[in-house]
Amino acid sequence: MKILVSNDDGIGAEGIFQLADALSEIGDVTVVAPISEQSAVGHSITMNVPLRVVEYNIRNKFVGYAVNGTPADCVKFGIKNLLPSPPDIVVSGINHGSNTAISIIYSGTVSAAREAAIMDCPAIAFSITNHKPKHFEYARKVAKELTLKVAEHGLEKGTLLNVNIPDIQESEVKGIIPTKQGTSKWADIYEKRLDPYGNNYYWLTGEMIDFEDDMNFDHIAIKIITLL
């Protein structure tokens, strides 16, 4: 099985190493990922500057391809220019932090999978629900199992799986819930600061506002599971 692995946290992130390492136990992995962090780039592709691609040593275990672009660029370029034939599946992640509700629109992790779906390739996006994740063992197991299942059975044309995994030990896991994309969204705040030269700059911040309250929706399911 040929697996193309990408992400949005960048080719040096812990999550993509864990994903590539886990999936290399079940298939032939090629890593094509952004050279720098590309969180929240949505479905951006690079047209105004050319792409550059360099080989990148990932912890002496893989030689991946680092691209000066977005996750969607990496999937396009990987399938069109790097792999001799299309992969059986594209797997994105493991993102540091969940991807649910409105955040799916902004997510680079999901956009890698979406680009694969556009190119008629089965795809899964994995995220672990902590920006500084501690437990990758269970996420690795889920990633392997689901990748095998999707590669075997395929997905409906134009669809992808978006999977969020709590940052906990497997012994703490109560189950897996298929959910719908919630409509929760961000209440944005721009934090104003002054640079050393006396000029204003603004950091985007804010918090997620919930519009649903049951476990059928992704954002709520994670909130409830994490509090259990």
Add this chain to the structure above:
Amino acid sequence: MKILVSNDDGIGAEGIFQLADALSEIGDVTVVAPISEQSAVGHSITMNVPLRVVEYNIRNKFVGYAVNGTPADCVKFGIKNLLPSPPDIVVSGINHGSNTAISIIYSGTVSAAREAAIMDCPAIAFSITNHKPKHFEYARKVAKELTLKVAEHGLEKGTLLNVNIPDIQESEVKGIIPTKQGTSKWADIYEKRLDPYGNNYYWLTGEMIDFEDDMNFDHIAIKIITLL
């Protein structure tokens, strides 16, 4: 009527001047737009670097705000930090080049309108179907008429209008067609070049492949209208 105007071609583009100028005949226009071209950035937002905002003189006719970010950033920041209260409508464009079918996913122009819709504000994205447009008269008229209609009647929550206008004189216009988003997509090609230092770089190019053939779909409607 308070109108927030943005685009993805950048605050210096011809299209946004034409749009702001036309809409200033029917309302109070505030321009908040990217300082540089942001085509194909999709629904990207800026989180890894802070935003900067500077006043920008648009042809001695408007003072707009130029943001070192994406169209979605501009709409978020404009509504949250620049306008004293939310606008009655957000209008994006006029994009140089059409936005149809799969391109809507990559479009910065549409993402400005989408961000407005997420923020529960009526929104329209306008594009003129030529990358070097010559005729803005009819586009200006359409923009004014539709903006007035949408501001008066509103749009269903979570929706926006995506409008493509042929680059022709009004006398050549045969009518207006409501269409569905087509599934036509790009057959990507990466054009490989060598820089002066002997290193490879790649330009994304390609052509649109059609999967539909009737005028009910946006991409086909424009193709047929342009050939009439």
